[in-house]
Amino acid sequence: MLGGRYRITRSLGEGGMANVYLAHDLILDRDVSVKLLRLDLRDDPQTVKRFQREGLAATELVHPNVVSVYDVGEENGMQYLVMEYVKGMDLKAYIQKHFPIPYQEVINIMEQVLSAVSVAHEHNIIHRDLKPQNILIDENGVAKITDFGIAVALSENSLTQTNTVLGSVHYLSPEQARGGMATKKSDIYSLGIILYELLTGTVPFKGETAVSIAIKHFQSEIPSVREFDPRIPQALENVVLQATSKRPADRYESVAAMADDLETSLSPRRASEGRFVPDDGADNGETKVLDKSALQATLAPDSSDKAAKATKKKKPMHRRKKWLIGGLIALLVMIAVLVLAFWLGRPRYADVPNVQGLTVSQATKKLADQNLEVGTIKRQASNRVAKNRVIKTDPTRAHAVQQKSKVKLIISSGPKLVRVGNYIGQSYTRAAALLKARGVTVKKQNQTSSDVAIGMVMQQSIQAGQYINPKKTTVTFTVSAGQRQLTLANLIGKTKSEVQNYVSRESLNVSFNYKYASEKKDVTIAQSPAAGSMLSEGTTIVVTLSRGKKPVADSTPKVNDFDVTVDIPFEQAASSSDSTTSDDATSSSESTTESNVIQIYLRDQDHDYSTVYKQLTIAQDTQVTLSFAVESGKSGGYKIMRDGKVILADNHVTKNSH
Structure with a gap:
């Protein structure tokens, strides 16, 4: 228990600075996440300050795409933050689970992130560690930025040292990789790398060490996303290229400008847009290579020295010295031969080509051109790549591998089909939710019914057990309106x-x-x-x-009025049960019950068998009361019919007989 109100439930994750737990706020009765500073760091003043700064930075930002901080506290010397609990996953896991992601969805996610970073920049707060692991996606697809632990306010001079590098190296800007000061444009660079990963499923630079990756950030060009996926519009790639320009001056002026450019990147009006090329006319701080002629001019001896040496008389070379020089030359030749042999015998490497969207035979030929072979072939459902076409390779495209290596192909088996269950007799709400969760479009049409309860499915347009493409087929339910x-x-x-x-x-x-x-x-x-x-x-x-006018009393025989109660049996129609088990629904059975239409005929002073006395519809055994008016000394009668057949009858009904 923390602060007397936050009960820890379970661990959500561990980080380099703090551990995060799921907790329940007993006062407000809600789930929250608690970030607790690690025990081995609680005595480190710099870490404590950084942890407290995260709470301060986050509390300044009130935005739907920033994880809210509710409370900051200390318990037995342990610093903790109480934050909004986001039920879902981080963007890194989201990319791995849902890749490839539709371009419009990529833009929607990025626009949420850009909106949050823009607000932070308006408060002069630089995140400095933007990466998919610090962006959470909740169950409704809302993105929320978290972890302002190394965010820095521009007014804090103590945090602008140029000899300290913080942040994740895969998303680090070139100026940060050199140990320089982070700026708002450093965050824009990280946002460009995140957009690159959303489009390609991977980071642009990889290496065995953090240093090798950092060097690539300020030396190597960002790989083209269009080489990975030629269908990506040039305008969308240009957003990546401009955001990840090596020089901060070539990047977007602000996060808002990047958001505006990204918003129109799929517009047909930008279809003919050229590739973005940064202005490289200014010095970016990198080491320069001297011009060859300048180098020769620098190293050339003075002409007067040449003249002096020319006048010198060559001395005869001693025989032992000649042997020494000859041996040295032989040794150099031997070393050169060994180096050449080693060079020729070294393993040769090739980059895995982009074969996405090709057939197996086309991919095999393209791999062979790079002296690579096709390895195992695995099939995988895909709603984006056509059937029997390559989805991706393992290793991935542009990855350097030794020649003659085998490359695994992931081939599309076509769209992922959904098996439709038997939903007749079930609640429409539940049936629709089951199918919508699997990407199926569901439509509803109402129909009145006296036998089926309101909201229950009466019919379905797709037969149970049939497989459908959720992107192309709509399931229509006929639902009882009562x-x-x-x-x-x-x-x-x-x-x-x-x-x-x-x-x-x-x-x-x-x-x-x-x-x-x-x-x-x-x-x-x-x-x-x-x-x-x-x-x-x-x-x-x-x-x-009306019985007509009442006759004169003297001439009217006495009439006895009395009631007779009769039990009418219900006849059950043939029932059929159909039990179907599917991926979406458990076993269900349906019985078809037909109602009985009953006609009652009466014979007394007011009725005869030529007209119906009472007509009703029953669905179970039913008791009815028949009212008779019979003259003294006479008897009445009744007959009850179902489906044209007499099921009950009595032609001698008197007041005392029932």
Whole structure:
């Protein structure tokens, strides 16, 4: 526990100056990263000052592409920083995992980094150690710069010594490699190297020692990214060339200027742009080679000396001296022969040519031209390189290898295909997320359904088990929108047959009641719910029909009103289950259940078997109540039909029989 609030969870990484841990802030209930100064350095005043300077530099910068510093503290003599926890990976790992990276994505990443560095420069803060390892990419693709441990404010004279070199040598500017003072243009050089690595997957200069790499930074030209990938526009390569110019004066004036140039590098208007050539008219501080004629003039003897020597009389050479000179000449000849033999017998080297995008036969010929051979051939899926074409080589292009060496070819097996699972019956949200995570475009179309729950997949456009190219194929899901909603019509004044036609057309259930009224028999006099109500398919409405005028009491036989309860069994349709296991979904089964349409006919004083008394749709065993009006001494009856077949019937229903 640090500061009484930060509970250390696990280690995230170790560095030369500090170790980084994942911790939980108990007060604000959030995950944070804690950078803790190493124990063996806590007594070093310079290291402590540098560590504290990182916290000071970072707290001055508030930017979405800079890792935020929340707190600075000390615990038992240990210095620590509490920073924003970025869940993801550093840019170095991102390049290794996703290379080759589309050009537009490269520009998007660089524009985020340039925006953050520009703000730092506006605060007169130079990072001095810009490299992919210090750039984090979160799960949403947002880049964030971290590690201002060797950042330097321009006002701090104590940190501008010219005899101290800090930073990572692969991304070090020529002036820093010579031990000179870092400037804002030193950061621009490092940004150019990062852009080079994003485009090629590797750093421009490699060597066995840090010194050999540093020498290459101020002596060797940056290799062309277009030789690695000819499809890279010249305008985009020019950004790399200008940012990594040897002379700071030839680089961009500011990070903002580099960002502006990078933003338009893919524009068709710059398609015919020429290659950037720096102005080399000024002295860059390198060692000069004297002109040959000047050197001879410097070393030529004076003419008067020549005249004096010419007048001297040659003395006869002693015989022993002659033998000595002859032996020396023989020894020199022998040494020359040995050196020549060694030179001719030395291993000969060749640079691996660029064979990206070529067929195996074309690559074999190009390697043979360099006296190299094809080694093992490995196939790898690629959405960028056409099938049966070379993605890359091992060793990589421009790498010096001994002649007759075998070069491994990585060949494209075509786009990485995705196997579509069986998502019917699953949640659309989950099914879409599974496919989108694998790069598949998903579309949704809604369809009403009384049987399938809202949000569940009813159909899919691609059959389960089929392999698709995620870049070219779209999967469409038909998703249940639930039961259809409708506005209930005004049924008052409608006849019984008109009501039956309406409820059949709108997939509603209906129950009829009768009352004496002045309207004609079988004409609707009331309805429930009222007209204008919003209903779902399958809802039961109650319609009251007229029995006609009430007859005179003396001549009317007594009528018994009573209810009869009947249980209607549900008939299960044939079910089918389909179990499919795929890369995207676990086993699932789907049962198709058909509903039963039931029609009930009644025979009493108000009804006969010629018209439907009640119509409903059931999906399970259902109990219904039948209301009878039967004259004394007589009986009623009912019959219940499903799919045109009578399933229940009773033709002798009386008040006391049920």
